[in-house]
Amino acid sequence: MEPAVRIEIAARDGAARSGRxxxxxxEIPTPAFMPVGTRAVVKAMAPDELWSMGYRMVLANxxxxxxxxxxxxxxxxxxxxxxxxxRGAILTDSGGFQAMSLAKINxxxxxxxxxxxxxxGSPIMLTxxxxxxxxxxxxxxxxxxxxxxxxxxxxxDRAQASAEMTARWAARxxxxxxxxxxxxFGIVQxxxxxxxxxxxARQITAMAFDGFATGGLSVGEPKAxxxxxxxxxxxxxxxxxxxxxxxxxxxxxxxxxxxxxxDMFDCVLPTRNARNGSAFTSAGxxxxxxxxxxxxxxxxDPACECRTCFSFxxxxxxxxxxxxxxxxxxxxxxxxxxxxxxxxxAAQAAIASGTYRAFSRTVTDRIxxxxxxxxxxxxxxx
Amino acid sequence: MEPAVRIEIAARDGAARSGRxxxxxxEIPTPAFMPVGTRAVVKAMAPDELWSMGYRMVLANxxxxxxxxxxxxxxxxxxxxxxxxxRGAILTDSGGFQAMSLAKINxxxxxxxxxxxxxxGSPIMLTxxxxxxxxxxxxxxxxxxxxxxxxxxxxxDRAQASAEMTARWAARxxxxxxxxxxxxFGIVQxxxxxxxxxxxARQITAMAFDGFATGGLSVGEPKAxxxxxxxxxxxxxxxxxxxxxxxxxxxxxxxxxxxxxxDMFDCVLPTRNARNGSAFTSAGxxxxxxxxxxxxxxxxDPACECRTCFSFxxxxxxxxxxxxxxxxxxxxxxxxxxxxxxxxxAAQAAIASGTYRAFSRTVTDRIxxxxxxxxxxxxxxx
Numbered sequence: 001m002e003p004a005v006r007i008e009i010a011a012r013d014g015a016a017r018s019g020r021x022x023x024x025x026x027e028i029p030t031p032a033f034m035p036v037g038t039r040a041v042v043k044a045m046a047p048d049e050l051w052s053m054g055y056r057m058v059l060a061n062x063x064x065x066x067x068x069x070x071x072x073x074x075x076x077x078x079x080x081x082x083x084x085x086x087r088g089a090i091l092t093d094s095g096g097f098q099a100m101s102l103a104k105i106n107x108x109x110x111x112x113x114x115x116x117x118x119x120x121g122s123p124i125m126l127t128x129x130x131x132x133x134x135x136x137x138x139x140x141x142x143x144x145x146x147x148x149x150x151x152x153x154x155x156x157d158r159a160q161a162s163a164e165m166t167a168r169w170a171a172r173x174x175x176x177x178x179x180x181x182x183x184x185f186g187i188v189q190x191x192x193x194x195x196x197x198x199x200x201a202r203q204i205t206a207m208a209f210d211g212f213a214t215g216g217l218s219v220g221e222p223k224a225x226x227x228x229x230x231x232x233x234x235x236x237x238x239x240x241x242x243x244x245x246x247x248x249x250x251x252x253x254x255x256x257x258x259x260x261x262x263d264m265f266d267c268v269l270p271t272r273n274a275r276n277g278s279a280f281t282s283a284g285x286x287x288x289x290x291x292x293x294x295x296x297x298x299x300x301d302p303a304c305e306c307r308t309c310f311s312f313x314x315x316x317x318x319x320x321x322x323x324x325x326x327x328x329x330x331x332x333x334x335x336x337x338x339x340x341x342x343x344x345x346a347a348q349a350a351i352a353s354g355t356y357r358a359f360s361r362t363v364t365d366r367i368x369x370x371x372x373x374x375x376x377x378x379x380x381x382x
Numbered sequence: 383m384e385p386a387v388r389i390e391i392a393a394r395d396g397a398a399r400s401g402r403x404x405x406x407x408x409e410i411p412t413p414a415f416m417p418v419g420t421r422a423v424v425k426a427m428a429p430d431e432l433w434s435m436g437y438r439m440v441l442a443n444x445x446x447x448x449x450x451x452x453x454x455x456x457x458x459x460x461x462x463x464x465x466x467x468x469r470g471a472i473l474t475d476s477g478g479f480q481a482m483s484l485a486k487i488n489x490x491x492x493x494x495x496x497x498x499x500x501x502x503g504s505p506i507m508l509t510x511x512x513x514x515x516x517x518x519x520x521x522x523x524x525x526x527x528x529x530x531x532x533x534x535x536x537x538x539d540r541a542q543a544s545a546e547m548t549a550r551w552a553a554r555x556x557x558x559x560x561x562x563x564x565x566x567f568g569i570v571q572x573x574x575x576x577x578x579x580x581x582x583a584r585q586i587t588a589m590a591f592d593g594f595a596t597g598g599l600s601v602g603e604p605k606a607x608x609x610x611x612x613x614x615x616x617x618x619x620x621x622x623x624x625x626x627x628x629x630x631x632x633x634x635x636x637x638x639x640x641x642x643x644x645d646m647f648d649c650v651l652p653t654r655n656a657r658n659g660s661a662f663t664s665a666g667x668x669x670x671x672x673x674x675x676x677x678x679x680x681x682x683d684p685a686c687e688c689r690t691c692f693s694f695x696x697x698x699x700x701x702x703x704x705x706x707x708x709x710x711x712x713x714x715x716x717x718x719x720x721x722x723x724x725x726x727x728a729a730q731a732a733i734a735s736g737t738y739r740a741f742s743r744t745v746t747d748r749i750x751x752x753x754x755x756x757x758x759x760x761x762x763x764x
Contacts, residue, residue, distance in 0.1 A: 040701070044708040047693065069676070069701045077679055077697055085693040294451070297459055311429065311467040315459055319422070319451045326426040326708050 003210040005142055005183040007242040007263060011352040015235075015261040018351040021057070021242055023141045024181050025081060025089040028056040030242075030263040031347050033254070033340045034091060036271060039064050040074070040084040043271050044326070044333045047086040053306075053334075054341045056088040059266040062135050062143075063095025063102075063126070067119045071137040079139020091266075092140035093246075094131040097149050097215075099124075108148060110165060128169040129176035136179050144213065144246075145173040147187040152220040159191035160199075167203035174207055183210035185244060188233045191216060192225045201236035211242035214262075218247045227253075231260045251280060251343055252367060255360040258347050270336035275329045277321045280339045282363075283370030286314070288332065293318045306338035307331075385592045387524055387565040389624040389645060393734040397617075397643040400733040403439070403624055405523045406563050407463060407471040410438040412624075412645040413729055415636070415722045416473060418653060421446045422456070422466040425653050426708070426715045429468040435688075435716075436723045438470040441648040444517050444525075445477025445484075445508070449501050453519040461521020473648075474522035475628075476513040479531045481506075490530060492547065510551040511558035518561050526595065526628075527555040529569040534602040541573035542581075549585035556589055565592035567626060570615045573598060574607045583618035593624035596644075600629045609635075613642045633662060633725055634749060637742040640729050652718035657711045659703045662721045664745075665752030668696070670714065675700045688720035689713075 007030065009019040021028040035042045035050060038061040042050060050058065060080050065071065077083045080090045099113045100106060106115035112127030126134075128146045135143035147166040150159050166189045177184055186209035190196030205212055214233040217226045230245055234257075237243045244264035245257045254265055270280060279286040281301035286293070288300075299309035300317065308317075308331040320328035343363070350359035389412065391401040403410040417424040417432060420443040424432055432440065442462050447453065459465045462472045481488060481495045488497035494509030508516075510528045517525035529548040532541050552568045559566055568591035572578030587594055596615040599608045612627055616639075619625045626646035627639045636647055652662060661668040663683035668675070670682075681691035682699065690699075690713040702710035725745070732741035 039705055039707070040698075041705075041707050041709050044712075046689070046709060046712065048689070068705065069697070073677060073697065076677060077695060083695075083698055083701075085698065295455060295458060307428070307430070313459060313465075315451070315455065316422075316465055316467065319465075323421055323423075323450065325421070325423050326711055327423050327428060329708055330426075330428065330712070 063098040091142040128172035213244040274332035308335040445480040473524040510554035567593040569597040595626040656714035690717040
């Protein structure tokens, strides 16, 4: 029997690949970016807007939804997708990362993660088994195995012990599954140590997961190390399975990762940066609060076809942002998510036409020639 | 020559009337509610959403826009409507009320209102003439004459002196006009004193304004006094001109005022209450934070056809509201504005069919039978 979630590759260009991720709640063209909807809402966005932009899968967070409104309520109301009024598929992160980063007190041992809720301080135990049970109850199409994400920097011994425990947790998570329509992805860890990444990838890909993810990156390591580890990890994943790079990244990062063979991504950058007044454009970042935009009658990105760029000038967006208006967060979030969706569509087309390398270089150069990834450099070019 | 803004009455039912307000930027079916877009944005809403709900005119505030981003910038970018990306007409309040309520230091004398900006403390002088110049520069289709709005309670002598000064200011405002495409409405004052309302109405309606407004209500007076003054004021306004009740009110208030012959309304209630978690429905208020809605899978208002009621359950809206999500403010604002727009459409139809009295009573009774206007009373009935 085929797994409920699987990937069909339609085209390859070097290591890059494009196709469709098939899920019980629709097909997602790949490479695919998933907007982050931690609490069953992509901040500032309505679900029909995500759909209109082409998004067919959203990431939610099991830890946050377990804390509020609780898995029973979400289950009773039909699972995350129905609860939030989204017609597409849902991937849930296990919540291990949040349990470690947000919870007030925690201890991690072989059994799992013991912590106190960041909301009310109540004690919670998250095990590899309970993480699966929780995600099944939340109605995820793709569940993520509980893993331990080591900080950066970390010593080799500590990273090795952690990656080995993550592999044992992975096996326990797989054994705990009860649903044939909800799939489970395993996560490769190993910090920034090539030998540990190889070890973890061998261990995780030896198990019967429906897809494989690279975790533990974008936690403070240098960009070059992030890219090296992402490339190394994906090179050891089977061609037959979906490959997911977690928590990455900027448009340029995504283009590198697609070139290395990843199919799926999630990142808070387009949504969080939007709320901080920062827009991704074809010519680099636009930090809308800058005084230079006060009388600028151009759209955020003259090359963009989103509703924000159709409706608003930079001067008006700056006025909204300076006044703390909700519409500023909405408009910039919608633009950034549209930009990411367009980037994925363009990457899919470039792979299909065998021009991915040239495409990737052109886009990256154009971003670098404008304000760059930082949004602080150089003159703005349109 | 006909004024740039005028009303054409198509149907009457008792004192109630329906028709079209004709402006240089489109026609507005009346009775019409105007969403409040103080700073050239209806909080949480995109301009195309207002349009889709049927709104063709928005109220903005000259005082706020003068402070930020400034009249020159708004003028340079095409006036308020173009600045905010709205295809319809704009009415601006003069800002006199805000100068009095928000400014840190102010003195009011025959010349005008002297105050300090609530943003940076800079001294500003608002006169009847400068208020018109400012609103012309902002590109309003309908400008409001500078008036003095007395507080409640206030003594008769003080209210009389104030209303008389408002009339002298009105004449000065009319004389200061320079644009033939931008119209000016006069404002009737007089507090809660019938003799002063009559005096003010006689004085203001004797001048060549393009429309007439009732001001100084909804400032803390009892509901019965508000209604009495609103009815008395409108009864003295000419049938030929648009009649505007400023700053009122709840759905039930609007139905009373339409019955008395008003054509236009504005109020922060649908937008501000939405951000505080309170929805207007056909069965009264729904305060979404109440625990009783935690597992409620019904829409806010089963009788409503808005996007919020199509997309979301009360349980989900409560989850969003409790989490401080922007989408909560968006969804409730959209619902409330849709509810107000639908109420206006239904009132127009009832007047056209000569059934306004029965319609008004039915709607008001249904609201009262549910949670009522307060949102706190009785069982919820659907």
